Amino acid sequence: MSPGPDKLADRTPDQPADEATATTEAATRLRDTIAAQFGRSLHIRTLDTGSCAVCEQEIRLLTAPHYDLHRLGFFFTPAPRHADLLLVTGPMVRAFETAARKTYEAMPGPKVVVATGACALGGVYRKDPFVHGEVAEVLPVDVWIPGCPPSPLALLHGLGVAVGRLAEKMPDLTFVAEEAAKAADPGKAADTEAGGET
Amino acid sequence: MPMWFFRGLRRGVVTTRYPARPDGSAATLPTPPAFRPRLLTRQVADRLIAVCPSAALSRQDDVLIFDAGACTGCGRCAQAAAEAAPGAVTPSGQFELAATTREALVKQIPILGGER
Numbered sequence: 001m002s003p004g005p006d007k008l009a010d011r012t013p014d015q016p017a018d019e020a021t022a023t024t025e026a027a028t029r030l031r032d033t034i035a036a037q038f039g040r041s042l043h044i045r046t047l048d049t050g051s052c053a054v055c056e057q058e059i060r061l062l063t064a065p066h067y068d069l070h071r072l073g074f075f076f077t078p079a080p081r082h083a084d085l086l087l088v089t090g091p092m093v094r095a096f097e098t099a100a101r102k103t104y105e106a107m108p109g110p111k112v113v114v115a116t117g118a119c120a121l122g123g124v125y126r127k128d129p130f131v132h133g134e135v136a137e138v139l140p141v142d143v144w145i146p147g148c149p150p151s152p153l154a155l156l157h158g159l160g161v162a163v164g165r166l167a168e169k170m171p172d173l174t175f176v177a178e179e180a181a182k183a184a185d186p187g188k189a190a191d192t193e194a195g196g197e198t
Numbered sequence: 199m200p201m202w203f204f205r206g207l208r209r210g211v212v213t214t215r216y217p218a219r220p221d222g223s224a225a226t227l228p229t230p231p232a233f234r235p236r237l238l239t240r241q242v243a244d245r246l247i248a249v250c251p252s253a254a255l256s257r258q259d260d261v262l263i264f265d266a267g268a269c270t271g272c273g274r275c276a277q278a279a280a281e282a283a284p285g286a287v288t289p290s291g292q293f294e295l296a297a298t299t300r301e302a303l304v305k306q307i308p309i310l311g312g313e314r
Binding site for chain 2: 136148151160
């Protein structure tokens with residue numbers, strides 16, 4: 001089953017990043033399509049938009065014997081025209097914007113963009129004038145992989161999430177270390193607590 | 199026959215079974231912090247926000263907003279909390295952080311300690 005032209009049309013890179021909610025539906029559809037279409041053969045193009053190269057180092061480790069990315073059906077390709085998944089690192093340097101857009105446009109659909117590392121997610125260089133601050137300002141990002149750098153295991157999990165093979169855990173994590181019952185809804189817990197103590 | 203062939207036979211398979219099975223090395227990874235709301239006060243929270251080098255923390259009244267996407271896992275907040283409020287910030291041990299929405303990475307931590 002190939003994606004209809006309408007599915008690809010709402011994925012143009014010119015689309016503003018703040019319309020992310022509108023694209024969530026399309027992104028979910030795309031991930032399903034990718035899982036069905038590519039199964040266990042998905043080609044990855046990495047794109048360095050000004051990262052310090054530690055993310056690249058971790059990405060490179062994925063092909064090492066311990067992680068052996070190929071056993072899961074992922075392969076790296078040097079050509080965006082052969083790629084199904086764009087693994088973007090770095091805070092999106094402004095000088096690289098055109099190249100990033102061209103890389104995205106050169107990829108055949110359906111395609112997935114994965115922002116990798118804290119810089120790409122808008123963490124470290126948010127206010128730097130030479131960068132956009134995050135990848136999502138230029139490319140329509142589908143999956144976000146945090147970490148500085150994300151370890152190869154985190155990258156494997158992220159790639160699994162990107163192709164719909166692994167479940168994402170992030171929505172259920174609270175980063176609250178105690179009170180498991182209240183941790184399910186921290187906002188609510190704060191309200192009740194504030195009401196109780198004052 | 200090269201020696202590495204026999205060495206490989208002796209040591210067995212080195213490839214991780216992740217994601218089918220958990221990987222042992224995951225426990226040693228630097229991970230984002232987890233917070234203890236009862237040990238957090240506004241003052242401690244502001245201290246943590248001040249030491250965070252990647253602007254992953256911010257505060258809205260009695261809620262500490264933690265952006266796990268921006269967090270670099272450097273541990274400076276845990277270090278600062280060790281002086282101001284021991285035990286308030288500990289490594290979360292979570293490394294499977296990939297998300298399909300950016301909003302899922304932003305967590306709200308209630309601040310339950312201190313005067314209000």
